[in-house]
Amino acid sequence: MLKTVRRKFIAISTLALVIVLVTIIGSISFASFYRSKQEVNAVLTILMKNNGQLQRSANITPPQPNWMQPRQSREGIFQYRFFSSQLDPQGNVLSINDSHIETVPDGAINNLSELAFQRRRSRGTISYNRTLYAYRMKKVHNRYIIVFLDQSILMAESHDLLRIAVLVGIVSMVLYTFVLVVLSKKAIQPLVIAEKRQREFISNAGHELKTPLTVISANTEMQELTSGETELTRSNKDQIGRLTRLINNLISLTRLGERPDMNIEATDISTITEKNYDAFENVMKQSKLHLSKDIEPQVTAAVDANYYAELVNILLDNANKYCDKDGQVSVHLHKTKRGKGAVLTVSNSFAQGADVDYSKFFERFYREDTAHQQKGGFGIGLSMAQRIVNDFNGRIQAKYSNGQINFVVTLRG
Template sequence: MSVRVRLAVLNVLVFAIVLGALGVMLRVQVAQTLREGVDWQLKRRAQRYVPRDGKYSLVAFERWRPGLAKHIGERRDGELFRYPFYDSRGKNYLQPELSAFDPVALAQAQATQKPVYSSIPGSRCFTVALLTDETNEAVYYQVAESVAPMNEELNRLTRTLLTLIPLALLLAGTCGVFLTGRALAPVRQITDAAARIGVEDLSERMRVPGPGKDEFARLAQTFNGMLERLEAAFERQKRFVADASHELKTPLTVIKANSSLALADPDLPSDYRETLVEIDRAADRTSRLVQDLLLLARTDHAQLPLKENEISAAMLFSAAISEAHKLYPDGATLRQEVSQECFWGDSHLLHRLLLNLLDNALRHTSKEGTVTLSAQPSGFTVTDTGEGIPAEHLAHLGERFYRVDSARARTGGGTGLGLAISRAIVEAHGGTLEIQSEVGKGTTVRVTLAPHE
């Protein structure tokens, strides 16, 4: 799950908790307000039977008794009128078959001599004890009000909240994803820029988002500073390799010339001759390494000159095979599929490219195996039946000095620059180099060259 989605989900969860809490608080507050309204209605009804001095007394009972008795049996608000006066046992004065709505409230009113509000199933009750003057007889006024309208209002509010809250969360989630995406857009830009930066080109820099004062801007600036330091370090390394390779050419030439001159002496003792032969071979290997490093240094600075012309595939293959036979006289069978194809490019560099690929193939193919050259309209393929390369190493082939140690021991391998040089030559011709391999079955290298315009 991306950071963008995680932040949006977190925002929605927090918003849901806040809305849920507010909804519960609102419902509780509305329920309390509605209940207070019902209580006020009950009290208002009772006050009609109370004298102006505000005291609940038997006078009210005697005054309103005849008038209220007339309404027994009538319907009010959908319910039969009920005589509101009761004795201490909870029996209705004019309707003895009826008990008080809430006997517990009657007892509480008798004990406290104060109005009592209580709740019974489906209704809200108001009970008050009427004070007596000359008699000890206690009379209680008790009425009940249905809470069905209040419950309906609460249910309507609940349904409204259950409808609006999910819609609000959906809107909050949508806005959260959009706003989070806008906020994290600089991170995506930095990620894309970092993905485009490679070892071959460290000159690209990340765009600093915004006014340059927020966290993303500081991140981009820090990353750009790191790239500048890396680029400077790589440039120093490239210059060192190029300068060292150039400086080594002259002493190697002197060593090679002197060893060759000494070997030309027919009277040279045999032990000296063996030593000079080793020196001569070491000079040759070092010279080839220096030449490879110089070639790579020129490609790094885009200074690899191409002398392009039309090249016959058959001639290119024949020359490379002939030289490969000299390097591996007892190696695998070399075979070319005769073709009339022609390529456009630098013959010297393409010859070196092909020789590097053949050298790799022959070094890791037994003498019973086969190495095949075949041409296509857009390039050529080198296929061997050798030991193959493990899949985890394929992505690194072409990196400088990279060696597959398990299959290519340093005692029998090259310098690790052959494929790097091959890839550089192909890219200088505007082409691509692809390697496919399977352990135990062999390797196929496919070179595609850009068409001539």
């Protein structure tokens, strides 16, 4: 259990860091890309005001910056790479201005201008030679002016920032996880100590309680030999048996918590299930219950044979105790759909189970008043079953349908 707690602690802590890093990196990247886009729009606005032809004598008035928009200077506008063209109303290129670009030939400028004109949109983006250009188009008198701006230079800083942020995030997550794994043992040390003391207390108390129970049992037998069996002695023997079973169950649960050495291997669980089913058949008949089975032959799963037999016994005993009067108990075992594993289902009639909280059934000492009839239990059996299934790396669930409670165990192949 403590290993599971440790793994969950590491997983949840790492997930929390991932969420924080994704939020921070995402926010920074969004702000950077948005700022770059604003810069593109601001430069295009200046170029359009000057009809795509900037001269040193041009009247350049930079836009007023805000907290998400970079500050533009009169001199800074000449650092950008752009070109422009003028077209007639039919889309024929009349003139081009390529004084601020070196990598786009005149023929390409003509083609890009005609393509942008055919789109009939005042703004957009267009790609040439794996470079993205943002453009603006406006009509001046009887001509169309289109300005193209190489935005890859402006967006490069944002891309670099994103790459660096992702790299730093990955390195930080790896280092954090490594440190967390190293220090997690100390973090759960109080739980380790508490769990160890709890196991020692239960084990010691169980053995200490067996001595007075043995004495009481012997005294009861002596009284029966001298005075004969009475209602009082029968009651004493019933309570002694009940306490003995409780102590044995507590000790068994404690040993399961210590992760016993299990010989988990591919096992024919059909034979084991059949054997345990046959053992409970007479018990069910004495309880006037109807028992049925559907056990597929030669079903194998990765289990410990002894503990699997204990698992089946727990589920059958639970069904026997809490089945409705004259009810139905059924056992189903079959391979999974993929054939690598097995599904064991033990069901019993349970008319009042519609409003029961089945998520608590596997809690230690939990007992649902409506679920437990006159045949008493201690709320330990299903907790033991869950522990065994977890040790098999399987899964156990409690489901309710059609007036029956179904305990479904899924095991690996």
